[in-house]
Amino acid sequence: MNRAPLIFLGIFFAIAFSWTGIILTNQISYGSLTRYVNPDDGKAYPQASPGDAARGKLVYQDLGCVYCHSQQVRQPGFGIDIERGWGERGSVARDYVGEQRVFLGSMRTGPDLRNVGARFAGQGGREWHIKHFYDPTITSVGSIMPPHRFLYETRKIVGDPSPKAVQSLLPENYQPAPGYEIVLKQRGEDLIAYMLSLKDPELYPEEAARVYVPKAAPAKKEVAK
């Protein structure tokens, strides 16, 4: 009795079933989700990243940051991401529609970075990242994040010191020899630009009306303050 064709059919339908259910159905149901255009300012949210941040995302990708840092805020009532200050709201699918590659992540050896641009913003945020990437323990004592000194360059000062030199931000023991200065390589600049760009916009009206928000959430928020 040759049952090979029958077995093959079963094998085929088994995978076709999950492919249809998980991939195809979702691709059809929300694979063409678009940005939300705010009628007040006419801008589409989430906004596209500026060029340097987009390049920085590639640095994030090639260094493998995703293996320690997630980029998704859990919904209120599931974990305590919001109480931790990792975001003001849970992440929704629309937050990711503009991204060429989505880095949800599966590990939190380090904190979630979905809204790191809100926690460290502006010039102060930039300086924090400059110190942190050079040696994470400068800003975060006990951190096990690897130092990223390869994103910097120690070079001889030729002529006037560069206005971009960063060693003045670093502690004593990291100062270069006299006559030398430390600057960020372009990759480092881009990565920091990416960090500063990471911030989800206010919740879109459609999701705000639809997404389940448990009643306990506001009470927890007060505690966090």
Add this chain to the structure above:
Amino acid sequence: MASASQLASSLNPSASPELVKRAELSEIDASTKLPALFFFGSAILWLLAGTVFALLAAFKMHNPGFLGDFEWLTFGRVRTAHLNAVIYGWSVNASFGVAFWLMARLSRAELRHSGMLLIAAAFWNVGVTLGIYGILTGDSTSIEWLEFPSYATPLLFFAYALVGAWTVITFRFGRSKHIYVSQWYILAALFWFPWLYSVAQIMLIFSPARGTVQSLVNWWFAHNVLGLWFTPIGLGAVYYFLPKVLGKPIHSYYLSVLGFWSLAIFYNWAGVHHLIGGPVPVWVQTAGITASFMMVIPVIVTAVNHHLTMVGNSSALKYSPTLRFTVFGAVAYTFTSLQGSSMSIRSWSELTHFTHYTIGHSHAGMYAFFTMVMFGSIYYILPRILLKEWPSAKLISLHFWACALGIIFMVLVLSFAGVKQGIDMNSLPIGADGKPGAPAPFLEIVKNTIPWLKLRSYSGILLTIGHLAFAVNFVWMLLKPRPAGATAPTLFRNGPELEVSR
């Protein structure tokens, strides 16, 4: 040229069918010799390389400055190099070798034109080398389980197609009328993997899907590589070696069929449990949880089948290396799968997801189950294709104990670390006034995991010792001269006749 089996029967019409069968098997084994050696040899090299990457990554976790100035050795890259070296280097190479060897034996067909498989092995290994090089130099895609840069992909695909085609051809030319359950598993795996891999390549790299549909594709792929490739190959090997070494049939034919189909139906929906609580539709998460739980059926069925085959024969574990590794793997399969089902429960996932607990679980699956079964298989296959025995039973014993204790230790340590990490990270400590206080500071959580991470490094050293013992024994076996006449199998100690030598 008359085959040895024909020769045997023509010379002596009353030759026992057993002898003829052995002669036939011996010919089939001989036809797989070169490709099997190529695949196993490179698998072992990748195992060693993957171990080095693993040790680097493990040390870096509690000693972040270690080799910190080399960009190509930064944690995110060595960790990824480790994963890909042990998955695509070690595990897939080993599973290719085991798959076509088993297929040839079970179909009772010699491997035809085995040179094509040598080409496949060359392409696969060049592809993996290129991929690892790409990861270390900054071309990783950072898509979990699919990190190889796109220039490595065509080589891998071509190699895979060759191996797949050759295994199916061997099956088609088979003289055996019966299709044994191991063959079901292997054929299914050979069909499932290219489907998974193509969809993932297309929807993640060549023409990326929008938004978190990518994440669904990613975990559908990544979990199914485990469930629809490694698991079937591993189970196929257990289904072959367990009864083979014990010299008795598997406990129940019908259970093995039930186990196969329930795995085929449920496993491929389970991957979504990696996205519980994430920004993907809730119904698909629920479907993933349901499927993960339904996996209890194939797991229990398979466990009953394997373990009842073993019952009453446990004394054989004292003697046979193949049996010892395989049974360890089969028991680990039961444990890991049930653990995996439990991890899909929402509240348990809330706690353990994003922590070292998951890393422990993945090592329980890929190592304690799959890798141990592959070790057992290689211990059985190599003497039969090389026609000589393993040189040192002591090294096999060292290999077993170092790896068995090492992996149990590692899974325990990571599980404790993960649960502690998960509790600290996801709950508000209750203060003296009975109200929830502020969350534990993140750096506090990091600090609490460090002792566990150090213990994990020690467990890694144990595994390294085991791998070295294995590699030394392998090389020694290749180099030692073939003895004249029949040989006895290498057993841990002299005992009753357990394995026929060819």
